[in-house]
Amino acid sequence: MQEMEEQGFDLMDLLGMVAENLKLLVLLPLIAGLIGLAVSYVLPKTYTSQAILYLPPTPPTPPTPPTPPAGGSQLVAPPMTVTQAASTMLTPMVLDNVIVARNLGVGRPLQAARAELKGSAKAAVGKDLLLRLDVTARTPEDAQATANAIIGAWLKSTNPDPREVESQTKRLSYVKASLEAVRLKLARLTQNSGTERKSGVRDDLGAYVIALTEMELRYSAEVRNLEKALEGLSRDVLLQEPTLPLEPSAPNKTLIAVVSAVLCAFVLMVMVLIKHFWTMSAQNPASAKKQTRVLRALGFKTRVGGEG
Missing domain, CATH: 1.20.58 (Methane Monooxygenase Hydroxylase; Chain G, domain 1)
Known part of the structure; x- marks a missing residue:
């Protein structure tokens, strides 16, 4: 590698490699991006319905509790917070009622239907303290209907026993x-x-x-x-009813095309660099012998300096 070290490798060498392979580095990523875009049209589409809920914060209470009556029940728990609502909205108690109402468990175990339903729904609290429920399905109507079913089952679960x-x-x-x-x-x-x-x-x-x-x-x-x-809670907590999505949420065609083009460009650049260093190494006899051993190990027949 002494000759390579003497020659060095700087930015001009990199620019030279890019210039020599410019057509390859431009056309192939472009083709890969177009192929990724075409594939995205074949992939199944999914739609996401979103509902927004608001639970008013619980007012603070004095720290000193009054004495309960003899033999009476203990003090009732404070109203549900928005964080508690997000954590209870996708519990098995709620999801199982949705599975029954939407007939999602036909022909398969309940646990499988529950896992799929939970994977298609997401309940999260934003910085604005609003609870957003996102439900994804194959059709806009299914997404909206499932979101309504989840909200209805959750509201029912807030009613006292x-x-x-x-x-x-x-x-x-x-x-x-x-x-x-x-x-x-x-x-x-x-x-x-x-x-x-x-x-x-x-x-x-x-x-x-x-x-x-x-x-x-x-x-x-x-x-x-x-x-x-x-x-219990009512639908008054809904700031936005579950939407009927007009555009699919996935696949993201633009993202697929861009990622395909970038990955292709990266792989091509790595191959160009490997080719460049391989060519430089071949100019040195010691390195050339090492290259021959590598090629033979890979099953290629070659000779260096008349050796068979």
């Missing part, structure tokens, strides 16, 4: 009664606060009013949460 309705209804009645009692007591204390003259009594009364106010806020929040839990 019939066994929980009774206990939550009792809890709601208790909380409303407690809230009304706290408000009446606060109103009486407010009216009587002006008649108290002693500073110690005023301090005790102020602390009591603060405690009752915190309890009122907590009861009010629990009333809202219980009412929402009993109602």
Whole structure:
């Protein structure tokens, strides 16, 4: 390789190789791009329907909870957040109902139908806190219908279990009664606060009013949460109904053509470089013998310097 090192390899050599093989480096990638474009028309088309949902954020509640009634149920969980909605929208409980409603499991196992359905749908929360559901299918109508089925099954899953309705209804009645009692007591204390003259009594009364106010806020929040839990979610959370796509989302014809042309150009450039270095190596006797051994190992018959 001494001769190669003496000759060196710089940018001008690279430009020279490109100029010598310019037609090859231009025409073949162009042909490869056209072939990729033609293939993209043969590939099956898929369409994507998108729905956008908005779940209002849960208002903060005071950290101090009120004392629940003896033997009563525990406090209800806060309303579902948009992140929780995204994680529960594609659960087996929802997908199985969609499979039954859309007859997607005919002639195959339920797990296979569930895996295919989950792979064709995507639920994600954006930076704008909007939940986007994208469903892909072979036809625009199937994509839209499947998206509607997923939303319908998910909304149904947010409704309380019939066994929980009774206990939550009792809890709601208790909380409303407690809230009304706290408000009446606060109103009486407010009216009587002006008649108290002693500073110690005023301090005790102020602390009591603060405690009752915190309890009122907590009861009010629990009333809202219980009412929402009993109602469940409705289609009012939809900012955009599932769309009927007019253009296929895949295959991306432009991307396929560009990638095909770029890959072809890259392979050709590598081959040109290999050819260049191979030719330079052949000018050196020691390197030529190594090339002969390589060719013989590959099954080619050749001789160097009269050796057979």
